[in-house]
Amino acid sequence: MEGTFRINGRHELLEFSERATLLQVLRDNGHQEVKEGCAEGQCGSCLVLLDGRLVNSCQVFAAAAVNREITTVQGLGTIHAPHAIQEALVEVGAVQCGFCTPGMVMAAYYLLRHHPDPSEKEIRRALDGNLCRCTGYTKIIEGIRLAARRMRQA
Amino acid sequence: MTEYQSIGKAEKKIDGLSLATGTGRFTADFTADQILHLALCYSPHAHALIRAVDLSPLEEMDGVVDVFYHANVPRILHSTAGQGYPEPSPYDAVLFDHKVRFVGDRVAMVAAETREIARAAAQRIQVDYEMLEPVFDPVAALADGPQVAAEDAHAVIPAVYRPEENLAAQVEIQVGNPDAELAVAEFVERHDYETQYAAHCALEPHAVLATFDENGRLVIITSTQVPFHARRIVSRLLQLPPGRVRIVKPRIGGGFGGKQEVFLEPLAALAALKHGRPARLVLSRREVFRSSRTRHPMQIRMSTGVGKDGRITALTMDAVMNTGAYGSHALTVLSNAGSKVLPLLNKIEHLRFFGRSAYTNLPVGGAYRGYGATQGYFALGQQVDIITRRTGQDILKFYKTWHIKSGETSPVFEALGEGKAGVGQIIRSCTLSECIDRGAAALDWYAKRDRHLPAGKDRVKGVGMAVAMQGSGIPRVDMASAAMKLNEDGSFNLHVGATDLGTGSDTILAQIAAEVLQVDLERIVVLSSDTDLTPFDTGAYASSTTYVSGNAVRLCAESLREKIVDVAGAMLQQDPAGLHLRRNGVQDADGTRKLTIAEIAACSLYRQNQVQLQAQASFVGDESPPPFIAQFAEVDVDIRTGRVVVTRFVSAVDCGQPIHPRLAEGQVEGAVVNGISYALCEEMLFDQRGRTTNASFWDYKIFTAADIPELVTILVESHEETGPFGAKSVGEIAINGPLPAIANAIVDAVGVRLFRAPFTQERVFRALEEKRRREAAGGP
Numbered sequence: 001m002e003g004t005f006r007i008n009g010r011h012e013l014l015e016f017s018e019r020a021t022l023l024q025v026l027r028d029n030g031h032q033e034v035k036e037g038c039a040e041g042q043c044g045s046c047l048v049l050l051d052g053r054l055v056n057s058c059q060v061f062a063a064a065a066v067n068r069e070i071t072t073v074q075g076l077g078t079i080h081a082p083h084a085i086q087e088a089l090v091e092v093g094a095v096q097c098g099f100c101t102p103g104m105v106m107a108a109y110y111l112l113r114h115h116p117d118p119s120e121k122e123i124r125r126a127l128d129g130n131l132c133r134c135t136g137y138t139k140i141i142e143g144i145r146l147a148a149r150r151m152r153q154a
Numbered sequence: 155m156t157e158y159q160s161i162g163k164a165e166k167k168i169d170g171l172s173l174a175t176g177t178g179r180f181t182a183d184f185t186a187d188q189i190l191h192l193a194l195c196y197s198p199h200a201h202a203l204i205r206a207v208d209l210s211p212l213e214e215m216d217g218v219v220d221v222f223y224h225a226n227v228p229r230i231l232h233s234t235a236g237q238g239y240p241e242p243s244p245y246d247a248v249l250f251d252h253k254v255r256f257v258g259d260r261v262a263m264v265a266a267e268t269r270e271i272a273r274a275a276a277q278r279i280q281v282d283y284e285m286l287e288p289v290f291d292p293v294a295a296l297a298d299g300p301q302v303a304a305e306d307a308h309a310v311i312p313a314v315y316r317p318e319e320n321l322a323a324q325v326e327i328q329v330g331n332p333d334a335e336l337a338v339a340e341f342v343e344r345h346d347y348e349t350q351y352a353a354h355c356a357l358e359p360h361a362v363l364a365t366f367d368e369n370g371r372l373v374i375i376t377s378t379q380v381p382f383h384a385r386r387i388v389s390r391l392l393q394l395p396p397g398r399v400r401i402v403k404p405r406i407g408g409g410f411g412g413k414q415e416v417f418l419e420p421l422a423a424l425a426a427l428k429h430g431r432p433a434r435l436v437l438s439r440r441e442v443f444r445s446s447r448t449r450h451p452m453q454i455r456m457s458t459g460v461g462k463d464g465r466i467t468a469l470t471m472d473a474v475m476n477t478g479a480y481g482s483h484a485l486t487v488l489s490n491a492g493s494k495v496l497p498l499l500n501k502i503e504h505l506r507f508f509g510r511s512a513y514t515n516l517p518v519g520g521a522y523r524g525y526g527a528t529q530g531y532f533a534l535g536q537q538v539d540i541i542t543r544r545t546g547q548d549i550l551k552f553y554k555t556w557h558i559k560s561g562e563t564s565p566v567f568e569a570l571g572e573g574k575a576g577v578g579q580i581i582r583s584c585t586l587s588e589c590i591d592r593g594a595a596a597l598d599w600y601a602k603r604d605r606h607l608p609a610g611k612d613r614v615k616g617v618g619m620a621v622a623m624q625g626s627g628i629p630r631v632d633m634a635s636a637a638m639k640l641n642e643d644g645s646f647n648l649h650v651g652a653t654d655l656g657t658g659s660d661t662i663l664a665q666i667a668a669e670v671l672q673v674d675l676e677r678i679v680v681l682s683s684d685t686d687l688t689p690f691d692t693g694a695y696a697s698s699t700t701y702v703s704g705n706a707v708r709l710c711a712e713s714l715r716e717k718i719v720d721v722a723g724a725m726l727q728q729d730p731a732g733l734h735l736r737r738n739g740v741q742d743a744d745g746t747r748k749l750t751i752a753e754i755a756a757c758s759l760y761r762q763n764q765v766q767l768q769a770q771a772s773f774v775g776d777e778s779p780p781p782f783i784a785q786f787a788e789v790d791v792d793i794r795t796g797r798v799v800v801t802r803f804v805s806a807v808d809c810g811q812p813i814h815p816r817l818a819e820g821q822v823e824g825a826v827v828n829g830i831s832y833a834l835c836e837e838m839l840f841d842q843r844g845r846t847t848n849a850s851f852w853d854y855k856i857f858t859a860a861d862i863p864e865l866v867t868i869l870v871e872s873h874e875e876t877g878p879f880g881a882k883s884v885g886e887i888a889i890n891g892p893l894p895a896i897a898n899a900i901v902d903a904v905g906v907r908l909f910r911a912p913f914t915q916e917r918v919f920r921a922l923e924e925k926r927r928r929e930a931a932g933g934p
């Protein structure tokens with residue numbers, strides 16, 4: 001199959017097999033910033049925004065995402081122009097191996113867009129689908145609070 | 155207190171932004187042209203001989219390139235354990251065997267044009283098995299179980315190894331005469347403790363890409379903790395000189411010991427070499443659960459004799475460890491259950507450790523954060539609670555009285571090392587008593603202990619604590635090295651063999667170099683873990699990186715500093731003895747004559763006595779200074795349902811001078827949450843045929859952000875004179891406390907003690923029922 005995806009604001013015409021997941025298609029086409037931790041919808045490493053909704057891209061057929069708007073972590077910020085959430089996570093020491101981080105950033109972005117001033121409980125709940133084995137989550141929560149504060153002030 | 159410019163500061167982790175933006179690449183993110191995709195076919199049986207492998211169903215499949223199995227792959231015995239050479243783990247593994255030893259043991263590997271084809275083909279291979287009787291229980295395996303290991307399996311170091319008895323390792327040390335002391339003790343507490351099979355759950359599944367450089371040399375990009383051991387093992391198995399193999403470790407998505415195992419690299423290399431094409435093997439999450447490595451379960455019988463004055467007079471540990479189908483780390487994890495645990499209460503004069511590792515037909519054990527100490531402290535931490543409760547002693551005072559202190563030693567250091575005799579050492583830094591006090595204060599211990607405070611309907615609060623130590627590398631075994639050079643702008647390249655698994659070691663090693671050279675951290679450009687470009691390092695395990703690799707970097711930077719000062723002396727026509735480095739430059743005592751590092755670099759490269767200013771150094775520890783920790787759990791227990799919730803967890807740790815406090819805290823927090831999750835819910839489960847029944851994150855539950863308690867982490871500084879800027883390790887120690895501290899807190903809350911982990915709701919419920927029955931019957 002073939003289809004056009006709008007990925008991080010750019011149209012990309014991609015080939016894919018009928019049963020391919022959005023995650024596979026993204027990763028096979030240069031979007032390795034989206035990580036695969038389980039392929040079963042359980043770890044949140046593969047989170048992207050699909051038309052503004054947060055989805056585990058391993059649980060979406062690529063065919064269902066054709067002609068839709070996809071935002072990966074690189075669409076939020078890059079190493080030369082990082083997003084406030086990415087900066088805050090680095091600053092507080094919330095990035096250890098960093099494998100979970102792109103997914104955490106997406107979950108945090110989605111949360112803060114809808115709740116600019118979340119309570120700690122709301123942050124924890126928003127991250128419930130994101131596994132991290134390195135950090136114990138404490139600093140991730142701290143980083144998101146810091147980012148929220150800065151984003152509100154900006 | 156010394157004022158440092160980088161040490162102890164919240165520097166930004168040097169790869170942090172790269173990772174947070176998805177720029178940093180992990181093994182599975184690398185691609186190559188003409189890639190071969192690999193997939194493994196696994197045994198569905200726990201113990202069987204392979205009579206025949208039928209590949210005919212693959213013949214009409216498009217895109218299948220090759221199949222590797224025992225009949226077409228050389229049979230070379232080795233250990234996958236990824237340790238120093240000669241390995242303390244037995245040589246009992248081959249790439250593919252005609253016998254399978256656990257459900258998940260590998261039978262064959264398919265190479266195909268796509269990952270989907272490779273996986274489909276691996277499923278279609280028809281294997282004719284002759285069933286053998288399996289054995290799952292380690293005690294039964296040792297008693298009279300069928301032999302699990304290969305006939306020709308053997309140990310490569312002098313060690314007790316009797317595969318015909320399923321004895322993968324045996325360790326015995328004795329100090330004094332514990333039996334005689336137990337016989338005359340005022341009372342003896344003897345209990346059996348049991349810990350469970352657990353999975354590492356690094357978020358990045360194991361992955362490897364074997365490819366070639368422009369000269370046809372093999373280049374293996376892999377998610378490993380041990381690049382240099384991987385090179386050695388791959389070369390031996392593929393019969394290539396190590397110089398024909400390059401191992402590159404890119405970013406790695408967590409290891410925790412699981413990636414110390416060298417079990418996939420040789421397979422990818424095999425396919426790549428045979429076909430002259432890059433080959434990639436990436437495990438699925440289910441494969442990681444079923445077929446990679448685990449935390450060895452252990453059964454420990456601990457006996458302690460207690461005197462009239464309430465002190466422990468003798469202690470014995472009898473341990474049986476289940477190593478599963480292969481003896482990976484079978485000797486050393488077992489040894490550490492004694493060697494990292496027994497020195498803590500060093501005034502006990504009579505000790506014995508007797509441990510055996512048993513082969514069974516279950517998944518393979520391996521290195522796992524804590525490395526046996528976690529299993530050992532489960533026993534010791536509860537035993538101390540039992541004794542102090544029985545004798546009415548304050549557990550905090552008890553620990554403070556009896557724990558090892560600066561200037562003291564333990565005979566165990568010398569008697570028991572990594573599967574052999576150890577190295578004697580005197581403790582030079584220990585602020586454990588302060589850790590105990592500060593942790594207790596943070597939890598408000600005395601206001602909560604023995605109070606059974608209500609925590610809502612049917613819920614009761616309790617607090618418990620535990621104390622532990624670990625080590626900092628393996629003395630006289632672990633070696634690390636570093637090389638540095640100065641560039642014309644005053645920046646430095648730092649090349650280290652050390653392996654950053656996400657721990658932040660690249661950053662803290664750069665901080666050490668920056669501190670020695672008195673330059674900004676941004677000037678240190680780190681390249682790590684590439685066997686072509688960086689000097690040797692044994693790898694990231696045994697809590698070695700900060701101490702061993704850190705010392706190598708310190709020595710290297712000090713040697714470079716001398717050379718820089720010499721050049722500066724020549725430039726200023728001044729005795730270098732009067733010069734020192736300060737703020738990205740060199741200056742004399744009163745700061746009147748100075749040069750920037752960039753000026754010195756430019757002069758040495760272009761103008762005068764041209765030379766590349768560079769240095770290298772290696773380090774091997776003569777000792778392994780232990781970090782210490784005191785950990786406190788506050789739980790509430792639902793007396794109706796048995797549900798345990800940890801509400802607060804305090805860790806006060808002495809890791810020497812923290813090089814990067816936030817990263818050190820992060821190590822503690824990560825280990826604590828892993829430990830709490832292990833204590834309350836994590837356990838690999840097997841059915842009657844030895845199949846893992848919870849091989850996914852759906853069924854093998856690990857803690858999420860929604861589950862964690864309030865975590866308090868206190869870094870109680872000490873200064874370890876042999877460590878770089880006073881530092882000791884911190885990577886593993888914090889996983890040792892949650893199990894005993896939570897068990898003790900449950901006792902404090904509701905009076906039931908759990909000797910078997912994890913403390914699931916069902917187990918606690920059953921223990922509460924049992925207690926109610928006993929009480930109703932008028933018993934204790």
Ligand code: FES
Pocket residue numbers: 035036037038039040041042043044045046047056057058059
């Ligand atoms: S990879 Fe999609 S949720 Fe884990």
Ligand code: FES
Pocket residue numbers: 094095096097098099100101131132133134135357407408656
């Ligand atoms: S930082 Fe490693 S999994 Fe989160």
